[in-house]
Amino acid sequence: MLQLECPWCGPRDEEEFTYGGEAHITRPPEPDAVSDAAWGDYLFFHTNTRGLQSEQWCHSHGCRRWFNVARDTVTYRIHRVYRMGEPRPGFDA
């Protein structure tokens, strides 16, 4: 079970959280301007990264806030936790 650092509540067990999948996928601001194929990509296709990935988590059994986690999908190491709206971190750290 992972231990995640909620930016508002501190370190808590994974079972308090909900996984939200890949982060930084923005809803196309003008859906009509994108093709069916591009819309399908937005809806159904994610990167499925092997390695460092930015993903959304929600502290659903706590403060109910969504936030971002930069996590290695192989080692499960958490590299950074950052709030919504903050830019994707450079992954050099």
Add this chain to the structure above:
Amino acid sequence: MSGYRLASGGRIDRDRRLEFTFNGRPMAGYAGDTLASALIANGVDIVARSFKYRRPRGIVAAGAEEPNAILQLGCGARTRPVQRATQTELHYGLSARTVNGWPSAETDLTAVLDRASRLLPAGFYYKTFKWPASGWKHYEHVIRAGAGLGYAPDDADADRYDRINAHCDVLVVGAGPAGLSAALAAGYSGARVILADEGSEFGGSLLSAAEHIDGAPSTHWIARVRAELAAMPEVTLLPRATVFGYYDHNFLTLVERLTDHLPATDAIGPRERLWRLRAKQVVIATGAIERPLVFGNNDRPGVMLASAVSSYVNRYGVAPGRRAVVFANNDNGYRSALDMQRAGIDVAGVVDVRTDPSGAWHEAARAAGLRVFAGHVVPDARGRRRLASVRTARLSADAGRIEDEGPRLDCDLLAVSGGWSPVVHLQSQSGARPRFDTDRACFVPGDPVQAERSAGAARGTWDTAGCLLEGNEAGVAAASACGFEAPATVLPSAAAADEQPLLPCWLVPGFKPVSRGPKQFVDYQNDTTAADLHLAIRENYTAIEHVKRYTALGFGTDQGKLGNINGMGIVAEKLGRPLAEVGTTTFRPAYTPVTFGAIAGRDVGALLDATRHTPMHAWHVARGAVFENVGQWKRARYYPRPGETMQQAVDRECLATHHAVGVLDYSTLGKIDIHGPDAVTLLERVYTNNWRKLAVGRCRYGLMLDEDGMVMDDGVTARLAEHHYLMTTTTGGAANVMARLERWLQTEWTDLEVHLTSVTDHWATVSVAGPYSRDLVGELCADVDLSAEAMPFMSIRECTAVGVAARVARVSFTGELSFEISVPAAHGQRLWEAVMAAGERYGATPYGTEAMHVLRAEKGFVIVGQDTDGSVTPDDLGMAGLVSTKKDFIGRRSLARPHLQRGDRRQLVGLLTDEPAAVLPEGAQLVDVPDGPLPLPMVGWVTSSYASARVGRSIALALVDGGRDRIGQRVFAPLADGRVLAARITEPVFLDAPGRRPHDRTDRNAERPDRRPERPPAGAVDA
């Protein structure tokens, strides 16, 4: 009858005699015995019949690695299967049984399988699975019946189990010399330490060895350290606690056995406690397991690990045999031989695989007068129900084959040692890959990937001095990593490394080729032999993971603790590759089997899941309501009168609502309070229809889609004030809708000024429906004008009811004139009682969810989740008119995708059976031609189906391919019982349909015309 109790010695209390039974036979042991040591003391040779060949098996080990002595303990509701006798503390009244063999393991009549073994080669299971396919069902019951490892209790578990969440700085796993040393060092630093050991007594291997620390028997040191640790306030000592799982981010699970070692009368309180532990640092000091040697008939009762022999002699004061031979490839054989000799057991000789043994242990054995057969092996053991003798042979110079036969030695005990395997299980579970150490011929811990370190025998350090030193270093380092500084200490003096290297010997050369000689067992629990491994390689299974699956090596409840490494060595040798290249083996939780009780804890029965009751639940119970589960909610389904069937009750409730007034507990409906200047913008974005023009005091029905365009939820939302709305959702979808809205607001629409509050539990809601509902509600909410002019359909007002602030809304899910009254939840029961009391003269009848479902289906109102399944669009439901073309909303873009535009999509229609009394089963599949060739093409299915009292016949809703263009056509529902029901496709509405445009169902939740009679019909009055 070979084993016996020694006249003295051992850590047992000879003043406390404990009676127990084995297969019904009365026996006795002493406090401090394990069941295994007591069985040996009572002369028991055979404790099991083997899995496949039914061969007699005896006790091999003294710890967690025991593959044979797997017994069923206790009886009735408290019986426990798959218990290792070697780890079962003896207590008064213990009853133990063997679990395989018929009629018992000791006299097994199925042992003929051993002689028919050519019929059961390696891969037997694979082959029966593969071909012929029909064969497996014939073999299966024979194999399964014979292969039992125990049985679950027939009754519900009579015990309680606890769970605890804990945190610590340093977890030390194992309380042998390394673990105790680590815990002491970490404890001195002030760190919060947990020391867990699977045994009842701390000390680990020291308890079984005749060793000294600081010049005194090691047990003195153990007692001193234990007392010191117990006095430290930040140290928690957990004996009888197995750390069985190592998961991500240093999360570990322990099971602590609290009462299994006690007689039933003393077993008070929870039986086991599951620890869910987050440790900053872990010290793995789990020791090592001795490997057996693989030779012919090496499974005969009487063949035992040398370390186990020492354990039984030194710790338990029992002799596992009367005349012993030792067979080893390392110095531990000498240690064991000397232990036996000291205890008065006749040692006929030490067979040492090494050609030229030397060193302190060898010299000590010589000095003690022991006969040593250097460069020799035991290729074959003789005896049927118990070992009688062993054949010896001299090895060739390259140790690859037998040169000539040596003397045959009579013995009833053979102590074997093939070297040590560190217990790297937990480290492997933590994600590290064990590394093969060629010098020590064992897997040692690999590079850590989590915050852990191994110490002592768990990392291949065998001598006590080395274990104490490594334990201390690990404890200091672990504490330091947590920010605690351990003071320098002087380590106690102990025996230092004085052993000579071992000579790896994975498969002992035999007199005959492997395939033709006596069976050489690698995995005792699964009867996997060296010949099986060779056969697997011959059949081209060369990857170790394939070989394991093909031969079932390591797939028993012992997870191959004894056999895996020998098996890999044999495979590597046969393939001519170094063992390190053949690969490693992955260990998974649990280290030893864990009870379901411990994992379930208190989450059983009524505590398995939360149950939600509405504020008027007690009234429904008192009225004899039958409840149904809707998510966690208990909802009244119908209120049967004495002698009524469900259908009769539902008919009565429907007709009462139709003719007079029906009362429904609607409190479970999801309610979300929406506040803020951007509230309407949020509604615009999540609902398919328009909200900007909804006036204060009015309500609107809304349909909510997922981003893929599929219907997700629906409900009525009311505008309470300028920037204040109350959204209702389906009962089951409430939490999901709340979570979705919060997610959009937090992740995409962070600029919106709007706040959401779940208020589902804040309000109790009573829905009053039927021609007299206005009269009835008017009596309760006297301060609001309910007239059709003042309060049109789909409006909401604040008012007073039962003396408290209330809301009343005129909405309808039944088609009848309906008002919903809501009061703060604490007043719900009072409100309900007031409605029923005032309603008496109108014939007010409580109705449940079943009548509600019938009433809404008659009007063709869908239930999201029943008539939809996540693949249904608004147009599929005939609700395209609710979809705005003037704005964007979640799911809109997806509706334009070509697949969702197709005309032959599955669409909601009505069905009327040819036989009006026949009710289609919900879920029934529909076909066009009922008797064509199989499989019949399926054209849809029934989503809702009822016998309708208002319509006077059965009705159904269904999703049918291109259904709207097929109105009037017939479909068929072939049922499981062989009947075929024919039905005609209709519009999905069965009441008040005339005058509406086909497929335009935008008047959802519409009321029927006002048809209030002058007085309520007497027959409808609910007594």
